[in-house]
Amino acid sequence: MDFTVITEPKKYFLIDFDSTITKVEGLDELAAIALKSDPEGESKVARIKELTDKGMAGELSFSESLTQRLALLKANKSHVDILIEFLKENITDSFDRNRAFLKEFADQILIISSGFKDFIVPIAKHLGLKPENVYANTFIYNETGDIVGVDQSNPLSKTGGKIEVVKFLNLDGHVSVIGDGFTDFEIKKHGLAQRFYAFIENVERSSVTSVADFVIKSLDEFLFYNQLPRGYSYPKSMIKVLLLENVHPAAKAAFEEQGFNVEFLKGALDEDELCEKIKDVSIIGIRSKTQITKRVLEHAEKLLAIGAFCIGTNQIDLKEAEKRGICVFNAPYSNTRSVVELVIGEMIMLIRKVFVKSTGMHQGKWDKSAVNSFEVRGKKLGMIGYGHIGTQLSVLGEALGMEVYFYDIADKMPIGNAKKCRSMEDVFRVADIVSLHIDGRESNTHLIGEKEFNQMKDGVIFLNLSRGHVVDIPALVQALKSGKVGGAGVDVFPHEPKTNHEPFKSELMGLENVILTPHIGGSTEEAQEGIGNYVPERLLEYINNGSTTGTVNFPELSLPLLHDSHRLLHIHKNVPGILAKLNNIFAKHHINIRGQYLKTSAEIGYVIVDIEKSYSREFVQDLKSIEETIRFRMLF
Numbered sequence: 001m002d003f004t005v006i007t008e009p010k011k012y013f014l015i016d017f018d019s020t021i022t023k024v025e026g027l028d029e030l031a032a033i034a035l036k037s038d039p040e041g042e043s044k045v046a047r048i049k050e051l052t053d054k055g056m057a058g059e060l061s062f063s064e065s066l067t068q069r070l071a072l073l074k075a076n077k078s079h080v081d082i083l084i085e086f087l088k089e090n091i092t093d094s095f096d097r098n099r100a101f102l103k104e105f106a107d108q109i110l111i112i113s114s115g116f117k118d119f120i121v122p123i124a125k126h127l128g129l130k131p132e133n134v135y136a137n138t139f140i141y142n143e144t145g146d147i148v149g150v151d152q153s154n155p156l157s158k159t160g161g162k163i164e165v166v167k168f169l170n171l172d173g174h175v176s177v178i179g180d181g182f183t184d185f186e187i188k189k190h191g192l193a194q195r196f197y198a199f200i201e202n203v204e205r206s207s208v209t210s211v212a213d214f215v216i217k218s219l220d221e222f223l224f225y226n227q228l229p230r231g232y233s234y235p236k237s238m239i240k241v242l243l244l245e246n247v248h249p250a251a252k253a254a255f256e257e258q259g260f261n262v263e264f265l266k267g268a269l270d271e272d273e274l275c276e277k278i279k280d281v282s283i284i285g286i287r288s289k290t291q292i293t294k295r296v297l298e299h300a301e302k303l304l305a306i307g308a309f310c311i312g313t314n315q316i317d318l319k320e321a322e323k324r325g326i327c328v329f330n331a332p333y334s335n336t337r338s339v340v341e342l343v344i345g346e347m348i349m350l351i352r353k354v355f356v357k358s359t360g361m362h363q364g365k366w367d368k369s370a371v372n373s374f375e376v377r378g379k380k381l382g383m384i385g386y387g388h389i390g391t392q393l394s395v396l397g398e399a400l401g402m403e404v405y406f407y408d409i410a411d412k413m414p415i416g417n418a419k420k421c422r423s424m425e426d427v428f429r430v431a432d433i434v435s436l437h438i439d440g441r442e443s444n445t446h447l448i449g450e451k452e453f454n455q456m457k458d459g460v461i462f463l464n465l466s467r468g469h470v471v472d473i474p475a476l477v478q479a480l481k482s483g484k485v486g487g488a489g490v491d492v493f494p495h496e497p498k499t500n501h502e503p504f505k506s507e508l509m510g511l512e513n514v515i516l517t518p519h520i521g522g523s524t525e526e527a528q529e530g531i532g533n534y535v536p537e538r539l540l541e542y543i544n545n546g547s548t549t550g551t552v553n554f555p556e557l558s559l560p561l562l563h564d565s566h567r568l569l570h571i572h573k574n575v576p577g578i579l580a581k582l583n584n585i586f587a588k589h590h591i592n593i594r595g596q597y598l599k600t601s602a603e604i605g606y607v608i609v610d611i612e613k614s615y616s617r618e619f620v621q622d623l624k625s626i627e628e629t630i631r632f633r634m635l636f
């Protein structure tokens with residue numbers, strides 16, 4: 001073989017091809033293409049894959065694995081052409097998004113592969129790499145184009161071939177090897193490279209990762225560690241996302257698609273567990289059970305954003321999060337319809353005594369009677385809280401022929417014929433059905449107690465699908481037992497089990513005409529899917545672009561997409577003079593500003609500056625060292 005000896009420049013990147021530059025093993029895919037119409041094709045392909053794995057894991061000598069695979073493969077030139085097109089569609093994601101690096105460093109990037117030049121060279125060209133830097137095997141074809149063997153004079157067709165090739169290249173400089181196989185590690189093992197990076201974006205082999213200097217989930221990580229030009233400012237695979245409380249799988253998929261490192265847990269975590277778990281988490285997704293307290297936030301050194309996969313955010317210390325520069329998002333609309341439908345269903349069941357009758361029937365009791373069973377038509381529906389849910393219920397209630405009354409601490413415009421009341425008491429005095437739709441702010445704790453129940457009509461139907469702590473439960477129990485409240489639907493409780501495996505306990509259990517549901521007002525497939533898409537979109541917009549659209553605790557800014565610039569995101573304490581300090585640093589370093597955005601709240605300021613791509617490390621250091629800085633990020 002005639003290998004050109006490269007001595008310049010000083011840094012070399014030796015990269016494996018199969019399952020590293022592409023998502024798949026070329027020879028396995030060639031087998032699948034060639035054996036597509038072979039009746040024993042599937043078992044042959046499986047056998048070929050098994051042999052590939054054994055070769056890559058070092059369990060079978062490479063030449064043995066190659067010989068056995070080729071014997072099973074009945075391929076020809078036309079199959080190779082199909083394979084090339086297939087591989088173009090299956091470039092590993094992080095290689096695809098870092099084409100700029102591949103092109104810029106093409107002279108220093110060498111593909112060292114036991115695969116075949118026949119398909120590697122076209123892919124290398126496709127990525128802007130140099131065909132002359134591809135070291136790989138070649139097929140031997142007969143005159144009709146069938147693959148009949150491999151060029152045996154090529155050292156790469158033999159066990160230890162990669163070592164021999166790299167020895168021959170005699171590279172004078174710092175050599176890094178990136179690959180998924182044991183034979184890649186062997187280059188380093190034989191002293192021919194300074195570092196071996198086990199590449200696990202496509203496949204992870206413990207025999208390889210256990211011997212690696214670094215295990216990298218993507219090329220982004222390699223480029224980040226080595227401070228090389230890259231498509232992402234920070235590798236997404238190094239950003240940990242923790243999703244709790246069984247949020248919809250769409251959320252997990254949304255983060256994984258972009259290469260984030262996602263951990264998904266079905267239940268909630270208690271404060272101690274969360275304090276431990278949150279230390280290396282950058283994004284957390286929760287529902288209503290996980291309490292993100294001040295103490296939890298004190299442990300959350302890396303946390304950038306919180307996603308509440310629900311409406312309520314009272315489980316999060318929003319002020320503390322803001323102070324720490326952690327942006328919180330929720331899903332204000334996606335489950336409102338589901339709650340409203342459950343309220344309607346429950347009030348009909350309760351006012352007709354359907355639930356009591358059904359329970360009786362299960363015990364063999366036939367009670368055909370109209371006594372104390374009513375229609376909702378013409379009844380007065382009283383709501384406390386007239387927000388997203390209250391207003392929707394107002395419309396559906398009127399559609400059922402009810403008269404709607406509401407009280408809200410904020411000045412809300414009545415929808416349809418709904419009547420605005422001046423106090424809760426005004427609502428209680430008239431309503432046949434009282435439904436709570438207030439938020440869970442702390443001051444609403446025990447908003448409804450003995451005094452409030454006494455203000456209601458005798459036999460009133462009472463519904464709480466808002467938050468558990470807003471009702472004094474012993475007072476409700478008393479009101480139900482005395483008959484003051486004729487029936488109740490309760491979906492939310494002061495203490496709710498963390499998971500489906502924990503038992504539920506409440507003084508409301510066993511009472512007549514009481515529907516208890518396990519906080520499922522928003523738990524429909526439709527609502528959960530909607531939330532599972534909506535919240536990750538907001539979180540990703542923030543992480544990738546800096547936009548805080550829809551935040552519940554941050555200055556809200558919708559930013560244009562980043563184009564041909566670097567974006568600086570500076571979160572600081574809102575005290576006078578910060579903008580001047582920032583601008584002085586820009587002036588000192590002669591930075592050309594392309595766009596600047598600022599929004600403040602009483603507590604913090606959020607400044608975004610888009611600048612030209614060239615600037616010094618000292619400039620970044622100066623920005624970070626502004627005393628009032630809470631958080632600083634760069635995006636490109």
Ligand SMILES: NC(=O)c1ccc[n+]([C@@H]2O[C@H](COP(=O)([O-])OP(=O)(O)OC[C@H]3O[C@@H](n4cnc5c(N)ncnc54)[C@H](O)[C@@H]3O)[C@@H](O)[C@H]2O)c1
Pocket residue numbers: 311312313332335336339384385386387388389390407408409410437438439440444447465466467491492519520521522523
């Ligand atoms: N059961 C469930 O599964 C479920 C599902 C979704 C929402 N929720 C809960 O339902 C509640 C309402 O949700 P939303 O989307 O309509 O919220 P929202 O923020 O749109 O509306 C809440 C309204 O309550 C008003 N309010 C707050 N305190 C009040 C008080 N003391 N007196 C009168 N009005 C008061 C606010 O001004 C606001 O208009 C929230 O607590 C939410 O967490 C529960």
Ligand SMILES: O=C(O)CC[C@@H](O)C(=O)O
Pocket residue numbers: 287288289309310311312313335466519522523
């Ligand atoms: O799904 C949940 O855990 C909470 C649902 C509901 O209470 C909400 O706030 O949206």
